[in-house]
Amino acid sequence: MSIVKVEGLYKTFADYRALDGVDFEFKHGVLSILGPSGCGKTTLLRCIAGLEVPDDGAIWIDGKVQTDIRKGILVPPYSREIGFVFQNYALWPHMTVYNNVAFGLKLRKVPDRDIRRRVLASLDLVGLPKLEDRYPSQLSGGQQQRVALARSLAMEPRLILLDEPLSNLDAKLREEMRVELKKLIKKVNISAIYVTHDQEEAFVISDYVIVMERGKILQYATPDDIYNWPAHQFVASFIGRSVLVDGQVMQATGDEMKVMIPDFNRAVLTCRRPNGVAVGETCQLVIRTSEVKLSSRPFEQTENVLQGVMTSRDYRGGLTDHRVQIGSREIVVTSHKLCPMISVEGDGNKVFLYVDKGAISVISDQPAVSAQAAAH
Numbered sequence: 001m002s003i004v005k006v007e008g009l010y011k012t013f014a015d016y017r018a019l020d021g022v023d024f025e026f027k028h029g030v031l032s033i034l035g036p037s038g039c040g041k042t043t044l045l046r047c048i049a050g051l052e053v054p055d056d057g058a059i060w061i062d063g064k065v066q067t068d069i070r071k072g073i074l075v076p077p078y079s080r081e082i083g084f085v086f087q088n089y090a091l092w093p094h095m096t097v098y099n100n101v102a103f104g105l106k107l108r109k110v111p112d113r114d115i116r117r118r119v120l121a122s123l124d125l126v127g128l129p130k131l132e133d134r135y136p137s138q139l140s141g142g143q144q145q146r147v148a149l150a151r152s153l154a155m156e157p158r159l160i161l162l163d164e165p166l167s168n169l170d171a172k173l174r175e176e177m178r179v180e181l182k183k184l185i186k187k188v189n190i191s192a193i194y195v196t197h198d199q200e201e202a203f204v205i206s207d208y209v210i211v212m213e214r215g216k217i218l219q220y221a222t223p224d225d226i227y228n229w230p231a232h233q234f235v236a237s238f239i240g241r242s243v244l245v246d247g248q249v250m251q252a253t254g255d256e257m258k259v260m261i262p263d264f265n266r267a268v269l270t271c272r273r274p275n276g277v278a279v280g281e282t283c284q285l286v287i288r289t290s291e292v293k294l295s296s297r298p299f300e301q302t303e304n305v306l307q308g309v310m311t312s313r314d315y316r317g318g319l320t321d322h323r324v325q326i327g328s329r330e331i332v333v334t335s336h337k338l339c340p341m342i343s344v345e346g347d348g349n350k351v352f353l354y355v356d357k358g359a360i361s362v363i364s365d366q367p368a369v370s371a372q373a374a375a376h
Helices: 041-049 097-107 112-125 141-154 171-188 199-205 223-228 233-238
Strands: 004-013 016-026 030-034 056-061 064-068 082-085 159-163 191-196 208-213 216-221 242-253 256-261 267-272 282-288 293-295 305-316 319-326 329-336 350-354 360-363
Touching: 004 041, 016 041, 016 216, 030 041, 030 199, 041 056, 041 082, 041 159, 041 191, 082 141, 097 112, 097 141, 112 141, 112 171, 141 171, 171 199, 191 199, 199 223, 208 223, 208 233, 216 223, 216 233, 233 242, 233 282, 233 360, 242 329, 256 282, 267 282, 267 360, 319 350
Parallel strands: 030 191, 030 208, 082 159, 159 191
Antiparallel strands: 004 016, 004 056, 056 064, 208 216, 242 256, 242 282, 256 267, 282 360, 293 350, 305 319, 305 350, 319 329
16 A cells, blocks of 8 residues: 555646646655755645645545545644654744644644653654753754754655755754665654655655656656666756757767767767667767766777767866866766876866776656555
């Protein structure tokens, strides 16, 4: 049985369609909804929680219908038996940590003895023992985030919804908290739907990822599949550091093909051949530039080697971005500080790039991975 099932969800605000026929099914684990601001991810989460009423569609949680617009079913948020962690934590400033965590339990009229047991157990679980008498203003941002999480966990839900819960933390704390959050969710054995615009965060914390744009699901798959095999042009441009180029298939043999890239001075690259692709057809290649090798000298390999000109470099501490002009396109290749290219003097010099076949994905006309196929 799926923990969440969504069918035909539509939502329009004025003349803007936030959700445009969203369908997906999720069984268990951590699912991230990833996309840029305004893509509909928070609206989708709020519809699942019952905080937003869709124009059409149906939602099931743990096999029970929670929303069905055509049948007039709309279960209120407090009866959906889910947890929700908001972006701003939504803690009551005049209440102690204890009372913040206990708030939902008191609304459900849980006995005082059970409330105390569940509150203290939840605070201990998130690493905040003996802080129950403090107020939110006496806590750091990371501690406030843990209190918000403890409040949801105290309700003992089967599903917890998190709306960009780490966005208010500094970069270092975010990295630490996302690892701890993943461990915690696994430890208590609940499922979670996690909304974020941060690809790295989604990949670290999730078993599956949904990529959204303009109210639609473009791809639903594992982080590895989305990174290596983007099914849509937007997914390819949004995920990781990559360059998208048009090409024409010059040769196709077995599971490989050779593609001519006009923008790269008609250079030819060898890559994986998707099913059904034939000689003469046009296609798009996604080249993950973080996996491209860069050298000031020619490579021993002759296949998949490009020649360009270094135009500039951007220093980022332990990493450096090398901007290379190849034909009419500029690509950015990132290298570690120990890379020999770091010590090469000056810009405007000839450079060579080796593009491994594994660093290239082909966007075909096949449909994106379905929710049902991904949710196993």
